[in-house]
Amino acid sequence: MHAKTNPLATHSPAMLRGLCRAGQFTGQTAGLGQGHVQANLMILPAADAFDFLLFCQRNPRACPLIEVLEAGQFEPRCAPGADIRRDLPGYRVFEHGVLLREVANISDLWRDDLVTFLIGCSFSFESALIGAGIRLRHVDSGSNVAMFKTDIACESAGRFHGNLVVSMRPVKSRDITRAVEISGRFPQVHGAPVHIGHPGAIGIGDLALPDFGDAIALHDDELPVFWACGVTPQNVVQTSRIPFCISHSPGRMFVTDLHNS
Amino acid sequence: MHAKTNPLATHSPAMLRGLCRAGQFTGQTAGLGQGHVQANLMILPAADAFDFLLFCQRNPRACPLIEVLEAGQFEPRCAPGADIRRDLPGYRVFEHGVLLREVANISDLWRDDLVTFLIGCSFSFESALIGAGIRLRHVDSGSNVAMFKTDIACESAGRFHGNLVVSMRPVKSRDITRAVEISGRFPQVHGAPVHIGHPGAIGIGDLALPDFGDAIALHDDELPVFWACGVTPQNVVQTSRIPFCISHSPGRMFVTDLHNS
Known part of the structure; x- marks a missing residue:
């Protein structure tokens, strides 16, 4: 039995993010990115950012933080040149704990008070x-x-x-x-x-x-x-009926430039 | 050469905290507390709490978090029954980055929007x-x-x-x-x-x-x-001229109930 060969398997993280940005890749990222760290995404308004950062600090196994961006910033240090609003294969938008829609980019939803959390992925x-x-x-x-x-x-x-x-x-x-x-x-x-x-x-x-x-x-x-x-x-923002947040779509992660090793 | 024997060396963390609360101990805590974890203290208004929590997350060697209390809370989980406002040997009050005074308790300064950070100690x-x-x-x-x-x-x-x-x-x-x-x-x-x-x-x-x-x-x-x-x-809040914060006095730590092992 051999693993299915994904034609994107040899792409660098930057190439994969570029395909997402161009709207040419909306698939799952498992096995892609040449062994670079992939991240779960959670974006919240500044008003909820302290509580969520504290939630991560108290639940490090579920929410191991890779990076937290300051309010309004969308270029992470773990992937210089990337744009967190466009470089994932898919996003989920929640309001009051309800999944409203899945979208391919969130540029039109961006606000200066949004805080981005990148969370480790198995x-x-x-x-x-x-x-x-x-x-x-x-x-x-x-x-x-x-x-x-x-x-x-x-x-x-x-x-x-x-x-x-x-x-x-x-x-x-x-x-x-x-x-x-x-x-x-x-x-x-x-x-x-x-x-x-x-x-x-x-x-x-x-x-x-x-x-x-x-x-x-x-x-x-x-x-x-x-x-x-x-x-x-994602489960927690639904249970807690958080007014507004954006996450990645499950399985469609942000591929960073960090090495797994 | 023998270590000086401190008459408080056999006191439990709860006994030490009780002496602080009663105003009967204002000294240094090195070597006290029967091998329990001691913590540096930083207390900030909620308006600055996200930025400081992010600062700790980005500087884990200098600011390894033991516990962060929610706004207004003063009884930490790492020391049930304790009162963070009274159970340290000494506190420092800063305004706009200037050390205003050292005090033995901060009950009269307490506000419902204050967030307490307990930080690991060498x-x-x-x-x-x-x-x-x-x-x-x-x-x-x-x-x-x-x-x-x-x-x-x-x-x-x-x-x-x-x-x-x-x-x-x-x-x-x-x-x-x-x-x-x-x-x-x-x-x-x-x-x-x-x-x-x-x-x-x-x-x-x-x-x-x-x-x-x-x-x-x-x-x-x-x-x-x-x-x-x-x-x-403490150095950072001074450099950054943070409007208001309270720390422990150097060497006068909060003694928790957690074991060092």
Whole structure:
């Protein structure tokens, strides 16, 4: 079994961002970007920025911060020349906790009081797992990772409250110890698993019905391994009915110039 | 040579805080608190809280966050029952970057919009150094650690900008490798040294004239080792002429219930 070859796999981060900016790429970014760090996006008005920054500080596994831009700025230090308003494959716009629409760029929505948060993404440790010989079948099959809402409450901060979202990867029993050790070395991208083995124990009813991404069946010699997921902020802004925010579309990340190593 | 015995050395954190609250202890906290984490304090109005939280996020060595309280709250999670307004040995009040006065409690200055930041302190890794057989002469002699302003610029955030403050400890040449390794294991309390050996290279003119704390002479077999210091925020609010803030008095920390281990 071979991984599907993505024709964009050899593009640099800057080339990928350029395609997004030109409206020529709206797909998922898993496996793209030549091993550079990919980031979840959350954009909030300055009035909510302190509470959300505090939420991230209190929930570092779900929301490991890569960079926070100052109000109105849209060129991050982790990707000089980039424009956060146009260089992702897709965005989601929320008002009062309701997903209003998905769009390809947010230039027309930009305001000088908007604060951009870039949050670590588990795509970054996946390459380390693969490098250690741990197969990740959603990568092999070119599908999106399966993500689930849990009943694990995050630490709240100001008006931000809600439950943790996790990503699930089937891991062979014999590989689980190493998967824990390896991912634990990446605290900036969610770190070690939050749960192994019993989906029901963290409020997940049916592994065949992920809340985001694509379902993946377990094989007999595998256990489900759950990691904190950068989609958590999207769940939290919905639960908390935050007046206005913009996120990336799940699986469509911002590709930075930072190296995973 | 034996360390001076402090009659408060056997007091629990709660007992020490109670003495502060009763106005019966206004001294330095180095070596006190039975190995519990001690914290630097910075209190700012909500209007400046996002910028300062971002400053801490961008300067984690100087400002490793232990806890951030929500606006108006004064009982931290790291010390249930404590009152941040009364339970430190001493406070400093700044207006527009000028130190106005030092006081024993700040109850009369409290406002509902004040946000409290607790920042890690190198006292926490000192016990690990001592445990590894590395002598710290300022601890042996019961004096305060020597602290210096440097010419190393912090990453600015909003209106907060300024230079790093470091603490200096003389370390025997043969112990320096271990001192780096051991302190590097404590990223929540400043981590590994920022400089070793040449004070002039980081803008320090004379080791005999510390900006804060007590001078300590180098012995022939020692090098000066410099760690990022939690007094940095006090330097930054002065440089940045922040309208209003309250800090701890240098060396007079908040003793939490958290264990250093």
